[in-house]
Amino acid sequence: MQYERFEFQQPEWGEVNVLRVGDTLVDTGHVAPVSRDAVREAVEDGPLAGVERVLHTHPHIDHVGGSQTVDALAELPHLVPAGAVDLLYGYTDYLRRAREEMTRLLAGFGATDSQWDRYFPIESYAEERIEVTRELTDGDTVELGGESLTVVSTPGHADPHLAFHHEPSGTLFSGDLVDPSGRFQYGPLLGDVGAYVESLRRVRALDPDVLVPMHGPAMDDPDARIERALADVERTVDRLLTHRADGPFLVREFVVEELGIDDFRVGYVTLTMYEYLRYLERRGECTVRVADDGIHVE
Ligand SMILES: [Zn+2]
Structure with a gap:
């Protein structure tokens, strides 16, 4: 072609x-x-x-x-x-x-x-x-x-x-x-x-x-x-659910501490994680709450 x-x-x-x-x-x-x-x-x-x-x-x-x-x-x-x-x-x-x-x-x-x-x-x-x-x-x-x-x-x-x-x-x-x-x-x-x-x-x-x-x-x-x-989706979902199992968290902190990203990409990766979390929320696996200090996962 x-x-x-x-x-x-x-x-x-x-x-x-x-x-x-x-x-x-x-x-x-x-x-x-x-x-x-x-x-x-x-x-x-x-x-x-x-x-x-x-x-x-x-x-x-x-x-x-x-x-x-x-x-x-x-x-x-x-x-x-x-x-x-x-x-x-x-x-x-x-x-x-x-x-x-x-x-x-x-x-x-x-x-x-x-x-x-x-x-x-x-x-x-x-x-x-x-x-x-x-x-x-x-x-x-x-x-x-x-x-x-x-x-x-x-x-x-x-x-x-x-x-x-x-x-x-x-x-x-x-x-x-x-x-x-x-x-x-x-x-x-x-x-x-x-x-x-x-x-x-x-x-x-x-x-x-x-x-x-x-x-x-x-x-x-x-x-x-x-x-x-497909493997990246699975890995990302696993990491988010494993982290959630330890208790509620702030997405920005997950990106910095768990994913080790603390440069200019933090914002973009946080937005990406938000899409993953909405997907997990629809599956009934967590609750996502957007507040003035960031995105909370409960
Ligand atoms: Zn596009």
């Missing part, structure tokens, strides 16, 4: 891919100027020139940025996950809610507004001007670069989230489901660890030969990657 991969810088957290498959762009980079200016340039007079439509894997800020900020992209026909349209058309509101949620969860951290300003810049976006022509659901077929691919609903990292399967070549465009780190990746308001596990199992059953993720290069060992991701 032919495709071209282009990496664009995002604020704070490395790069994000934009793929070109024939005349279609898969995702459009981060909203922030560092990414969107480069995307705009590539569309106007570079390797992305001549694209005729856009396909979204999921509505996270580093995947729909060009659609929200580059007029030439906003006006192209968009194929987006069903369930993403309201979010895309109210993106400023989504970013505001995302910032509020992260501020609430990181109470007691001293996280500053400026961090959110950099990663979740709120200004005027294309929003309603994005030309959505088709909403995709599980089992649909999309034509990409002259090939037929099957849409695979894969929520967890985000809901909605889609992967695209080209069975003849064993290629799975896997969005952000299988991260190169092998770990569940937090994103505000749209994550669900239980759904993530189900989606990993579902993708494993498709038995792909190559995963094309939206961060980093293609992975030619899908089985090992998926097993590693």
